[in-house]
Amino acid sequence: MNHLTIVTPGAALPSATGGVAALRNITALSALITRTMQRASHLPGLATFSGPSGFGKSFAAAHAAGAFRAYYVEARSGWTRKAMLLAILRQQGVVPARTVTEMVDQVAEQLVLSRRPLIIDEFDHVVARSLVELVRDIYEQSQATIILIGEEYLPQKLQRWERFHGRVLDWMQASPCSLPDAQALARLYCPNLTVADDLLARLVSEAHGSCRRVCVNLDQINVYARGEGLETITLGDWGGQPLHTGKPPATRSF
Secondary structure, three states, rough: OEEEEEEEOOOOEEEOOOOEEEOHHHHHHHHHHHHOOOOOOOOEEEEEEOOOOOOHHHHHHHHHHHOOOOEEEEEOOOOOOHHHHHHHHHHOOOOOOOHHHHHHHHHHHHHHHOOOOEEEOHHHHHOOOHHHHHHHHHHHHHOOOOOEOOOOOHHHHHHHHHEEEEEEEEEOOOOOOHHHHHHHHHHHHHHEEEOOOHHHHHHHHHHOOOHHHHHHHHHHHHHHHHHHOOOOOHHHOOOOOOOOOOOOOOOOOO
């Protein structure tokens, strides 16, 4: 039976400098892929990983792609059936055939031969372009593990396709950024600065679950601390300075 899972163990987020921060969503996604790959033969092999923008889903997907040697593609808003298949075949290193039907066969065959999972990020674009049944065709021919990553309402959107919806093994939700996540990000992105927990707690509160906003604010704090010659910064040191919350600026009048 399909069910909803929220996983919150520690995980890792790759940085721009190649470091890794202990975050929850990479472990969550890795657990999802592992479970789906190790499922019993009579169970379905599709799974979703969904959540609001900024929760670190794409970071988790990139890490998982490396860890599981998965084929990873990021859906585009302008994808056609052919464009989608070409993107997957390019990742698989397969020379595409001439027709869409033949390319579906190629994608499925490579998934069977390689026994590697397929991760499709930004899957909401696939839904919007009505390419869902094409993914189901690939799954039916390969029975491979296919992970679909998208926004918070992706599971609800997929209800339109009953035959697809019924083949989803698990609906996993990404976790919001927590204080331990923020602590790990601070160690990674501010290695020469100690950011106090009271300030990090404020960042988490203002970010409303977004790891991306926490990272933006950490960069702002790091720049400020360097300018002030601080090695440790607290909420009191930061004072009443604004933080990035994602809210648009107020409308001005002249």
